[in-house]
Amino acid sequence: MELGKWALGLWGFCFPFVPGFLCWEITFPFRSMYCQLSDSCACAFQAQLDNLELDLYRHVYGQHLAREVIVSAIRQFTENHAPVKPLVLSFHGWSGTGKSYVTSLLMRNLYREGMKSSYVHQFVPTLHFPHASQVHTYKERLKTWISGNLSDCSRSVFIFDEMDKMHPGLIDAIKPFLGHSHVLYGTNYRKAIFIFISNAGGEQINQVALEFWKNRKDREEIQLEDLESNISRAVFNNKNSGFWNSDIINEELVDYFVPFLPLKQKHVKECVRSEMSSRGIELRNEIIAEVVNSMNFIPEDERLFSKTGCKTVSAKLDFSL
Structure with missing residues (x-):
């Protein structure tokens, strides 16, 4: 297959991306039209909002704001049969505070296959957009890929991880998908969800x-x-944020900075x-204390906030055991 050319086959089509080829399936001539117009679209979409709220309460610690905002936003959006625009969420905070974990819990309660669902699409800048010299090419491919996947399922979710490592200007390529237009590129995209994940803004939140x-x-x-405008x-x-001087921010297309x-x-x-x-390990207070005491906290005198959140807990536990 020649690089840079579309590949059209019996079951679908795809185009080259970084790395490899990104494809979507065409299984029925009227599926995309039906999916855009019907709430019973065959996208394996299942908004289990009570389960989501319970999961966040049981498994996410110290994040009352994230829990409240996400549950409220998802509930309002999914219960609206004719949203005027996609739901756009931007998660911010230090590493280890639960941004990616909450995203996985959210997907688990929106799709039967969770993060593995073919309607959940995750981008990592260092993997999918590694070369600054190819930003223009990435922009065009990103627009085309999002449009194609929305044609297959208007209830798609697009996750942009590590936004602080995104090349400036690249994310503005998806700006047309985030606004209030009814149809774009022949695609009804108002039921989509876009999630941005970033460490940027963490200093302001901590302060x-x-x-x-x-x-x-x-x-x-x-x-x-107390935090949204600061973030x-x-x-x-x-300048180290993928949102640097971004039209998405300037035109207020993000619904919630979480x-x-x-x-x-x-x-x-x-x-x-x-x-x-x-792990099925007996809960012993001395082990728990040893793990916590081995972690770095700031300010150093008060040892108030964990510098790595819960990210290094597993490795520290291994060492203590």
């Missing part, structure tokens, strides 16, 4: 959490209004307990 602690306020008092400005002005707060020691302890339970 607000620290100020609440210094003022002896409970972290559960932190509201979305938006931070990612727009950060903050993931830094984790305190009690939250990390919950992560250790969860990890031990998942």
